[in-house]
Amino acid sequence: MTDAATGPDQITGATPDNALRTADRAEAGPVLSADGTPLKTSLNRALRREKMRALLLVSPLLIFILVTFIAPIADMLFRSVENRIVADTLPQTVAGLDQSSLEVPGEPTFEDLYFDLFLAAEAKKHTQLGTRLNYESAGVSSLFRSSGRRLDDIGEETQDALEDLDESWGEAGFWYGLMNNADDSDDALLKSERARVKALTAEPTGGDIAFAPSAEIAQILPRTTRAYTAWAVYIALIDDDVVAEEEPWEAVYAALGVDLERDATLEALATYAGPGADQLRAAAEADLPSVDYRAAFVEMDDGWGETEVWNTLRTYSSEYTIGYFLNAIDLQLTPNGIEKRPDRESIYLMLFQRTLVMSLIITISCIILGYPIAWLLANLPMRSANLLMILVLLPFWTSLLVRTSAWKILLQQQGVINDLLVWIGIVSNTGRLVLINNQTGTIIAMTHILLPFMILPLYSVMKTIPVTYVRAAKSLGATDWTAFWRVYFPNSVPGIGAGSILVFILSIGYYITPELVGGTSGVFISNRIAYHISSSLNWGLAAALGTILLAAVLMLYYTYDRMVGIDNVKLGG
Incomplete structure (x- = not known):
């Protein structure tokens, strides 16, 4: 052995x-x-x-x-935490913002804003940025949209003055010869602007640009070189045009005007002998129009002079944010820290609470209705049980939309149920029940839809309970109720647990049925998630709401496991 x-x-x-x-x-x-x-x-x-x-x-x-x-x-x-759109769209502006200040910034920041916003407007990205910031501060979307249409006017003044001074400034070849130098190029600048354009556009950025920014000109005219390089990258890779044959944007002329006002530029031009040296020195000596960028932006829209707009930019300038999660629990991120949203805007905690409470009610309703049906299925003769099982499974063969639409017909005040109650005399014709577009309609419709998910686990567990258990209890003197409550019911608890988990998890994620029959008081948090995904396009907030809902489900699942034990949940056997 x-x-x-x-x-x-x-x-x-x-x-x-x-x-x-x-x-x-x-x-x-x-x-x-x-x-x-x-x-x-x-x-x-x-x-x-x-x-x-x-x-x-x-x-x-x-x-x-x-x-x-x-x-x-x-x-x-x-x-739910990604927030790169601000930093990608306005990189120079964000870098120059004083995060510790709560006031409207000075002229240098408005200058950076102009060149950032000009490129963003060409890439049609400024409207997306405005939409993103509009989630946090109403009116910002129209501010960016209206400003994007008027940016050309600022650079046109400098462009007209330069072309009046020398016709060469209006020639594409002259600009290309001035800014291009493949032998002594600023590769870091080209790489930086290429990445910047790529971040702003959905177009593939690859291929030969046929342009290399001159390192010498980059030292003398830094703002102009950056603006021209961004334009050249965009022209070559997005518009698929030849850089040497296209006249630059108005922003490039505005950048040259800014550079020519710098003392360092004037000193460097005194010894510069490269392409366009005479034209540059003549432009530096000429009386070019000086642009007040702050005044120009405020003239375009008064919103640029308000601290709320700039504080919103400061608050959401980082690449990652907790703002979406704060919004999802009726809080908001402000320059002064985390604050509670006004009562008229606080809806999400209420929706979370409503979703959990109504899902629990639906689960209990399914237990009350499904338990007797499952008992009948388990104890009726095989032929009768099979016929009843077909009736239970019949809803699975019918479209969810059809079933929900049928409940709209049944529950409305002039519907079948109210007509029947009036005919019987339970309610008067003028006192018909309001069963649709409220929580009652949602509970009734969803209980009907989710009832099979409770019946099937209960039936599979009840089918495994030997009938001799109840007979033995009765033979020992137990009444029918005692035999059921002390013997049969405890053996069916695993089926109740399995059905409850199925129904509860399915109900908190439902949005079609509450949307059709719930009205304003019977919708769930999932309806708000669907709204932000398909209508408002606030995917960050939708993701944060979905993440919180997922965390709530996992927490409830963990609590159930600790209290009941997930091993006790079974579908039969």
């Missing part, structure tokens, strides 16, 4: 572990396999092959789960 205390390491016989031990303990040299390879090496190789074969067998399922489940959740989590 085998000793009961014998452990896995004491088993005798030809096992892989014993073979490896024999190989390790051999004193006369390693044990060899048939092909002359050491037995230990051969066995390890075989084990690796088996593991790789098993991994290949499950890899399609792993890839499917990764693509359809893990990746969407990870993307949702990232979108």
Whole structure:
């Protein structure tokens, strides 16, 4: 007989572990396999092959789960904190903002804003930025949209003055010869502007730009070189035009006007002898119009002179933000810290509470209605039980939209249910019940839709409860109620747990039925998530709401596991 205390390491016989031990303990040299390879090496190789074969067998399922489940959740989590649009659209403006100030910035920041916003307007990105900031401060969207249409006017004054001074300033070839120098180029600037354009556009940025910004000109005219390089990258890669044949944007002329006002530029031009030297010195000596960028922006829209706009830019200038999560719980991120939203804007905590409470009511309703049906299914003769099971499964064969639309007809004040109640005399014709576009309609419709998800787990568990248990209890003197409550019901609890988890999790994520029959008082948080995804396009807030909902489900699941034990939940067997 085998000793009961014998452990896995004491088993005798030809096992892989014993073979490896024999190989390790051999004193006369390693044990060899048939092909002359050491037995230990051969066995390890075989084990690796088996593991790789098993991994290949499950890899399609792993890839499917990764693509359809893990990746969407990870993307949702990232979108709930991602906020790169401000920094990508207005990089110079954000870099020059004084984060510690709560006032309207000075002239240098408005100057940076002009050149950032000009490129963003050409890429049609300024409207997206305005929409993003409009979530935090109403009116910002129209501010960016209206300003984007009038940016050309600021640079046109300098452009007209330069062309009146020398016709060369209106020639594309002259600009290209002045700014391009492949032998002594500022590659870092070109790379930076290429990345900047790529961040602003959805177009592929690749290929030959056929332009290299002159390092010498970049030192003399830094603002002009940056503006021209951004224009050249955009023209070559987005518009697919030839840089040397196109006249630059008005922003390039405005940038030249800014550079020519710098003392360092005037000193450098005195010794400059490269292309366009005479024209540059003449332009520096001429009386070019000076642009007050702050006054120009305020003239375009008074909003640029308000502190609220700039404080919103400061608050949401970082690449990542907790603002979406704060908005999802009726708070807001302000320059002064986290503050509570006004009562008229606080809706999300109420929606979360409503969703959880109504989902719980729906779950309890399904238990009350589904338990007797499941008991009948489990105890009726097979033929009758099969017929009843077909009726239970029938809703699965009908479209969800059709079932919900049917409830709209049944529940309305002139609908079938109210007509029946009036005919019976329970309610008067003038006192018809309001059963639609409220919480009552949502609970009724969703209870009907989710009822099969409660009945099926209950039935599968009840079918495994031996009828002899109740008979034995009765034979010992128990009444029908005592036999049910003390014997039958405890054995059916695992089915209640499984059905409750299914119904509750499904109900908190429902949005079609509440949208159609819930009105304003019967909608769930999922309806708001769907609104932000499809209508307002506030995907960051939708992702934050979805993340909080996911966390709430996991927390409830964990609580249920600690209190009841998830191992006690089963679908039968």
